Amino acid sequence: MPSSTYDAIVIGTGQAGPFVANRLAKSGMKVAIVERGHFGGTCVNTGCIPTKTMVASAYAAHLARRAADFGVGIGGSVTVDMARVKARKDEISGQSRSGVEAGLRKTENCTVYQGHARFESARVVTVGSDRLTAERIFINVGGRALVPDMPGLADVPFLTNSSMMGVDFIPEHLVIVGGSYIGLEFGQMFRRFGSRVTIVEMADRLIRREDEDVSAAVLDILQGEGIDVRLNAKCISLSRQGTNIVAGVDCTDGSPEVTGTHLLLAVGRRPNTDDLGLEHAGVKVNQQGYIEVDDELRTSVPGIWALGDCNGRGAFTHTSFNDAEIVVANLLENDTRRVSDRIPVYGLFVDPPLGRVGMTDAEVRATGRPALVGKRAMKDVKRAVEKGETQGFIKVVVDAGTNQILGAAILGTGGDEVVHSILDVMYAKSPYTLIKRAVHIHPTVSELVPTTLWSLKPL
Numbered sequence: 001m002p003s004s005t006y007d008a009i010v011i012g013t014g015q016a017g018p019f020v021a022n023r024l025a026k027s028g029m030k031v032a033i034v035e036r037g038h039f040g041g042t043c044v045n046t047g048c049i050p051t052k053t054m055v056a057s058a059y060a061a062h063l064a065r066r067a068a069d070f071g072v073g074i075g076g077s078v079t080v081d082m083a084r085v086k087a088r089k090d091e092i093s094g095q096s097r098s099g100v101e102a103g104l105r106k107t108e109n110c111t112v113y114q115g116h117a118r119f120e121s122a123r124v125v126t127v128g129s130d131r132l133t134a135e136r137i138f139i140n141v142g143g144r145a146l147v148p149d150m151p152g153l154a155d156v157p158f159l160t161n162s163s164m165m166g167v168d169f170i171p172e173h174l175v176i177v178g179g180s181y182i183g184l185e186f187g188q189m190f191r192r193f194g195s196r197v198t199i200v201e202m203a204d205r206l207i208r209r210e211d212e213d214v215s216a217a218v219l220d221i222l223q224g225e226g227i228d229v230r231l232n233a234k235c236i237s238l239s240r241q242g243t244n245i246v247a248g249v250d251c252t253d254g255s256p257e258v259t260g261t262h263l264l265l266a267v268g269r270r271p272n273t274d275d276l277g278l279e280h281a282g283v284k285v286n287q288q289g290y291i292e293v294d295d296e297l298r299t300s301v302p303g304i305w306a307l308g309d310c311n312g313r314g315a316f317t318h319t320s321f322n323d324a325e326i327v328v329a330n331l332l333e334n335d336t337r338r339v340s341d342r343i344p345v346y347g348l349f350v351d352p353p354l355g356r357v358g359m360t361d362a363e364v365r366a367t368g369r370p371a372l373v374g375k376r377a378m379k380d381v382k383r384a385v386e387k388g389e390t391q392g393f394i395k396v397v398v399d400a401g402t403n404q405i406l407g408a409a410i411l412g413t414g415g416d417e418v419v420h421s422i423l424d425v426m427y428a429k430s431p432y433t434l435i436k437r438a439v440h441i442h443p444t445v446s447e448l449v450p451t452t453l454w455s456l457k458p459l
């Protein structure tokens with residue numbers, strides 16, 4: 001077995017690995033980076049980039065169907081060419097993938113290995129017939145779709161976020177099991193492409209990690225577009241009926257079965273830590289397989305770090321990239337950065353999108369601290385009215401004692417961007433009164449954030 005010694009080995013080329021490899025190599029270390037699949041990982045190939053590219057196509061179709069509302073004639077019916085939607089998605093995703101690979105290959109001091117990496121010991125990793133040794137190892141192996149042990153699943157064909165990337169046709173009736181972030185994004189986009197869509201969710205509401213008003217407003221938006229949503233589906237089972245798939249949903253109301261032509265499973269993610277040989281290195285994982293790390297992303301074994309989705313401390317591209325920044329700052333820049341410095345922030349890219357930062361109302365209530373909330377409907381936001389996109393609301397929660405912003409949800413046009421003005425004030429640890437006095441551009445959605453803070457009420 002050919003054996004090579006490096007200063008550092010990076011496993012995985014997701015959102016953290018390439019940055020770490022690049023920075024270590026630039027500092028003069030001899031680095032190896034290993035990728036078993038597509039360069040760029042989930043975000044680039046089967047996650048954020050392709051899905052948001054497809055969301056953009058779906059938005060174009062939606063707007064075209066609404067053209068008459070704006071006084072615009074299309075002169076015929078609106079059709080969606082799914083092969084072209086996919087080709088556009090493949091091109092945009094492909095550019096990022098080749099950019100990541102090219103960037104790594106041209107990095108001086110960095111050797112790229114293609115294959116599945118496994119720990120042989122705390123300092124040795126094998127990749128096919130290669131044996132790599134290093135004093136520092138960085139794990140950025142990400143995750144994949146969770147395929148639960150659901151009755152009947154073995155007997156039916158199903159799609160996941162990865163295989164959805166190959167879909168170049170419009171399913172007649174797409175049944176989606178899972179009413180959370182990934183399921184909702186795919187659900188709305190395929191409805192807009194022309195599929196009949198049913199979303200089946202076990203809980204009594206969609207995106208149950210969000211506040212009830214957010215779940216209710218998103219449900220309203222999706223149902224308004226003709227998406228069937230089946231909540232309280234406690235015992236989901238699957239079977240075949242000819243070429244169709246039948247989902248037994250056992251709902252408290254409505255038909256006990258949904259029959260569709262295609263099935264998408266969107267019930268969560270699991271970390272790619274099960275075939276990594278972590279036991280040979282002594283790296284501890286929790287019950288769900290996530291690698292245990294401290295606040296600086298060190299695992300239980302000195303000299304081994306875990307970054308990105310596989311450490312369970314974040315599930316987003318920006319959290320994975322921030323993990324890389326934290327590790328690089330601590331190792332190379334004498335700048336102590338920690339995961340706990342990070343304020344939770346993310347988007348749900350249905351249309352209109354949800355921008356979320358900090359705590360939910362429920363989380364704030366659980367702390368028992370006195371809090372105030374400001375809320376404004378998007379129909380009272382002039383820019384939203386002008387754009388004809390008035391669904392949703394702006395909501396900001398502040399600490400009644402310290403005046404610090406505790407959390408916000410902006411569901412509405414531009415919500416995924418506007419939320420950053422709140423995020424930055426939270427990072428500055430400034431009081432909400434700073435935004436209240438700020439003058440924002442008219443007419444924008446951001447303009448109404450200060451106004452929302454004028455009339456705070458007890459939460």
Ligand SMILES: Cc1cc2nc3c(=O)[nH]c(=O)nc-3n(C[C@H](O)[C@H](O)[C@H](O)COP(=O)(O)OP(=O)(O)OC[C@H]3O[C@@H](n4cnc5c(N)ncnc54)[C@H](O)[C@@H]3O)c2cc1C
Nearest residue numbers: 012014015036037041042043047117142308309315316317
């Ligand atoms: C459908 C979908 C939509 C999403 N949309 C968003 C979004 O809009 N915004 C957002 O912030 N996040 C989004 N995410 C989440 C985001 O994609 C991930 O959080 C992000 O990719 C971070 O992943 P990572 O760096 O941990 O690893 P990944 O990107 O998963 O990369 C891990 C890499 O490691 C490789 N690997 C794994 N095991 C081995 C091994 N043993 N040897 C060698 N290589 C290995 C894999 O092949 C992969 O390339 C989405 C996810 C999905 C599924």
